Amino acid sequence: xxxxxxxxxRVGAVDCKSNIFIFTAAIKKEQRMQKKRxxxxxxxxxxxxxxxxxxxxxxxxxxxxxxxxxxxxxRDHGIKTVRGDLGDPRILSSVxxxxxxxxxxxxxxxxxxxxxVLAPEKKDIVDISFFPEDPFTLNKLIEKNGITVxxxxxxxxxxxxxxxxxxxxxxxxSKYRCYVGGLPVLREWPWEYKAVFSPIDxxxxxxxxxxxxxxxxxxxxxxxxxxxxxxxxxxxxxxxWNSDGLRTLIKTMHIPDMIEKTLRYPGCIEYLRVLRxxxxxxxxxxxxxxxxxxxxxxxxxxLFPKWKLKxxxxxxxxxxxxxxxxxxxxxxxxxxxxxxxxxxxxxxxDTISMARTTGYTCTAAVHLIARGMFTRKGICPPxxxxxxxxxxxxxxxxxxxxxVEYRLTSD
Amino acid sequence: xxxxxxxxxRVGAVDCKSNIFIFTAAIKKEQRMQKKRxxxxxxxxxxxxxxxxxxxxxxxxxxxxxxxxxxxxxRDHGIKTVRGDLGDPRILSSVxxxxxxxxxxxxxxxxxxxxxVLAPEKKDIVDISFFPEDPFTLNKLIEKNGITVxxxxxxxxxxxxxxxxxxxxxxxxSKYRCYVGGLPVLREWPWEYKAVFSPIDxxxxxxxxxxxxxxxxxxxxxxxxxxxxxxxxxxxxxxxWNSDGLRTLIKTMHIPDMIEKTLRYPGCIEYLRVLRxxxxxxxxxxxxxxxxxxxxxxxxxxLFPKWKLKxxxxxxxxxxxxxxxxxxxxxxxxxxxxxxxxxxxxxxxDTISMARTTGYTCTAAVHLIARGMFTRKGICPPxxxxxxxxxxxxxxxxxxxxxVEYRLTSD
Numbered sequence: 081x082x083x084x085x086x087x088x089x090r091v092g093a094v095d096c097k098s099n100i101f102i103f104t105a106a107i108k109k110e111q112r113m114q115k116k117r118x119x120x121x122x123x124x125x126x127x128x129x130x131x132x133x134x135x136x137x138x139x140x141x142x143x144x145x146x147x148x149x150x151x152x153x154x155r156d157h158g159i160k161t162v163r164g165d166l167g168d169p170r171i172l173s174s175v176x177x178x179x180x181x182x183x184x185x186x187x188x189x190x191x192x193x194x195x196x197v198l199a200p201e202k203k204d205i206v207d208i209s210f211f212p213e214d215p216f217t218l219n220k221l222i223e224k225n226g227i228t229v230x231x232x233x234x235x236x237x238x239x240x241x242x243x244x245x246x247x248x249x250x251x252x253x254s255k256y257r258c259y260v261g262g263l264p265v266l267r268e269w270p271w272e273y274k275a276v277f278s279p280i281d282x283x284x285x286x287x288x289x290x291x292x293x294x295x296x297x298x299x300x301x302x303x304x305x306x307x308x309x310x311x312x313x314x315x316x317x318x319x320x321w322n323s324d325g326l327r328t329l330i331k332t333m334h335i336p337d338m339i340e341k342t343l344r345y346p347g348c349i350e351y352l353r354v355l356r357x358x359x360x361x362x363x364x365x366x367x368x369x370x371x372x373x374x375x376x377x378x379x380x381x382x383l384f385p386k387w388k389l390k391x392x393x394x395x396x397x398x399x400x401x402x403x404x405x406x407x408x409x410x411x412x413x414x415x416x417x418x419x420x421x422x423x424x425x426x427x428x429x430d431t432i433s434m435a436r437t438t439g440y441t442c443t444a445a446v447h448l449i450a451r452g453m454f455t456r457k458g459i460c461p462p463x464x465x466x467x468x469x470x471x472x473x474x475x476x477x478x479x480x481x482x483x484v485e486y487r488l489t490s491d
Numbered sequence: 492x493x494x495x496x497x498x499x500x501r502v503g504a505v506d507c508k509s510n511i512f513i514f515t516a517a518i519k520k521e522q523r524m525q526k527k528r529x530x531x532x533x534x535x536x537x538x539x540x541x542x543x544x545x546x547x548x549x550x551x552x553x554x555x556x557x558x559x560x561x562x563x564x565x566r567d568h569g570i571k572t573v574r575g576d577l578g579d580p581r582i583l584s585s586v587x588x589x590x591x592x593x594x595x596x597x598x599x600x601x602x603x604x605x606x607x608v609l610a611p612e613k614k615d616i617v618d619i620s621f622f623p624e625d626p627f628t629l630n631k632l633i634e635k636n637g638i639t640v641x642x643x644x645x646x647x648x649x650x651x652x653x654x655x656x657x658x659x660x661x662x663x664x665s666k667y668r669c670y671v672g673g674l675p676v677l678r679e680w681p682w683e684y685k686a687v688f689s690p691i692d693x694x695x696x697x698x699x700x701x702x703x704x705x706x707x708x709x710x711x712x713x714x715x716x717x718x719x720x721x722x723x724x725x726x727x728x729x730x731x732w733n734s735d736g737l738r739t740l741i742k743t744m745h746i747p748d749m750i751e752k753t754l755r756y757p758g759c760i761e762y763l764r765v766l767r768x769x770x771x772x773x774x775x776x777x778x779x780x781x782x783x784x785x786x787x788x789x790x791x792x793x794l795f796p797k798w799k800l801k802x803x804x805x806x807x808x809x810x811x812x813x814x815x816x817x818x819x820x821x822x823x824x825x826x827x828x829x830x831x832x833x834x835x836x837x838x839x840x841d842t843i844s845m846a847r848t849t850g851y852t853c854t855a856a857v858h859l860i861a862r863g864m865f866t867r868k869g870i871c872p873p874x875x876x877x878x879x880x881x882x883x884x885x886x887x888x889x890x891x892x893x894x895v896e897y898r899l900t901s902d
């Protein structure tokens with residue numbers, strides 16, 4: 081096989097030394113043209129895994145403010161990196177100029193703004209940032225620009241939506257339950273927890289009121305409420321409590337009973353409730369010896385270093401999704417589908433489970449868009465991705481090929 | 492009997508209007524001359540109660556930085572008050588110039604320094620500040636000035652020492668146990684606690700390593716360790732854990748087993764351990780968004796308002812002191828004395844129990860000194876006060892007259 085003699089010739093086409101060069105350069109250009117270009121905004125735990133997974137099939141650029149986060153992607157994987165403050169709209173626009181598709185893996189506080197800023201660039205976006213705003217308030221803007229914006233495209237929110245979107249098209253769903261958690265294998269008192277994604281977004285789960293649906297009505301409960309103990313094979317007992325995880329499903333689904341709960345090792349919920357009650361999660365400034373300070377920032381300074389996974393520390397993701405309803409075939413009989421995920425840290429590639437389960441759901445969506453398999457325009461929460469049988473199977477296969485397996489039990 | 496002729500006549504001795512006036516003024520002056528003058532430094536929860544209790548039999552001056560704290564003493568009780576920063580040695584010296592006896596009721600962080608500063612003034616001192624330093628390091632200074640300085644003269648430390656001092660002179664004590672707590676009657680999640688004395692000193696109990704004596708050896712354990720559940724009649728179950736309460740007893744007593752534990756409603760110890768572990772009790776500065784701040788100061792800003800007793804809120808003091816040993820009369824038989832205190836908030840005078848139990852022990856010591864019943868010079872921890880039978884009975888009677896009753900069970 082013929083291979084290239086000269087690399088990218090930056091000095092221009094002054095003297096190409098042989099015909100062979102011209103030929104291979106043409107092939108390379110063709111490959112480059114075929115390869116879609118993806119810019120991944122945010123190269124944290126999950127963004128980094130997304131960049132690595134897309135790298136190869138796509139021409140990937142990873143952008144982040146942190147030199148540290150980018151270094152490994154560049155050095156170990158040869159991924160193109162750009163450093164800059166992605167909170168600055170001009171920098172944001174400049175780093176995605178070459179992209180065909182944009183992946184948003186920024187902290188939740190930056191996600192909505194990023195989509196708003198980049199919409200006029202008319203590039204499809206897949207976002208996993210878990211932003212607090214209602215994405216549908218951007219729908220007009222997105223539709224006007226004729227692009228696809230998939231939001232919440234991780235494991236939870238994400239895969240739960242995809243699975244429910246699939247079943248909802250095929251049966252009259254009466255009940256949806258999602259239990260999900262990302263936990264360290266090693267339990268260390270008192271938190272028995274490590275932040276497997278942006279730690280400020282972890283705290284959001286402890287303070288943002290949780291919305292669920294009961295008997296057709298939206299119910300709002302405080303976060304960390306209604307704890308219940310559940311058994312998981314090979315893991316033991318975990319504690320589930322209300323967190324605001326249904327998000328778009330409340331709008332897009334007309335199912336009388338829906339709930340999402342977060343899983344943690346039993347007991348630590350109590351400590352979190354105490355911290356919240358004490359005011360340590362508050363964004364309201366307090367005066368401390370004449371200095372105005374937000375308690376949440378003090379908590380960030382104290383706890384985030386403790387909540388950081390140590391190098392090589394193992395985590396796992398556990399998820400149980402229950403969809404009940406009537407499939408129209410068995411009369412009044414209730415059909416129950418239970419999807420179970422138990423995924424572990426990947427030693428070989430040093431990729432944490434939360435990055436795998438969240439990131440590979442996101443990369444599946446990138447593939448669907450790049451291949452023209454998902455073409456719906458506007459704001460598209462993941463439940464839309466799951467509606468089509470082929471797309472649904474593609475996502476499951478994509479995940480399974482990476483060792484992330486959802487096991488279905490139906491009865 | 493004929494006494495002095497004119498009282499302090501501020502307008503001068505121009506025209507004394509009648510013999511009757513001259514006569515009564517003379518009696519008044521006599522009374523004033525007989526009355527000893529006490530300056531109470533610190534007019535907080537406990538200091539205020541001390542000032543009120545001494546007022547009448549003594550000529551009392553209450554000094555504090557807080558106008559609020561002094562207002563009630565002046566308005567409702569006619570006690571002379573002086574406002575000033577008692578952390579300033581010059582102000583400290585000036586406010587005690589008229590005093591015969593000084594009472595120290597400042598926060599623990601100010602107690603040692605206060606004694607050091609005021610020693611050259613050659614006035615006897617009774618202190619309840621619970622300062623962290625070893626008082627005996629001041630002994631030379633105190634002896635040189637020929638004065639009596641009673642330290643730790645509250646309920647705990649204080650009454651435990653007095654009781655042990657009493658028994659230690661009368662039997663070979665082999666074991667000393669002190670369980671003590673000051674708690675709100677109303678239990679409110681999560682703390683089920685109100686700071687019945689200086690809240691920063693409350694936190695000291697949660698972080699200062701606890702020293703106790705086991706088999707003749709001093710043992711150091713972290714605060715909040717070794718929780719045990721105990722039943723109290725009329726109260727229910729309380730949780731006891733190691734706190735650094737033995738203090739001078741470790742030096743002054745040669746008893747092979749001694750321990751002091753603090754009592755709280757069960758469970759809250761766990762939350763305190765979590766806060767400590769998280770770093771919220773730390774005095775080490777952390778950088779929060781470019782500002783250096785001590786987490787303990789943030790905790791003070793957040794929790795101290797929550798730990799403040801509401802007006803009229805009821806507290807109680809519970810204490811159980813167990814002294815075991817051989818009294819020399821029954822051969823090898825172990826004699827056990829158990830002293831129990833259960834004191835409640837006083838509605839009539841709106842005086843919290845902790846102020847009663849701590850403050851009236853302190854005022855008993857003031858009386859002993861004023862009456863010449865306790866004349867030992869140097870640093871005198873309360874165990875010295877209890878050695879003499881008459882003094883011991885005086886203290887118990889003084890407390891009982893104020894409704895603070897220690898019940899003895901011996902077997």
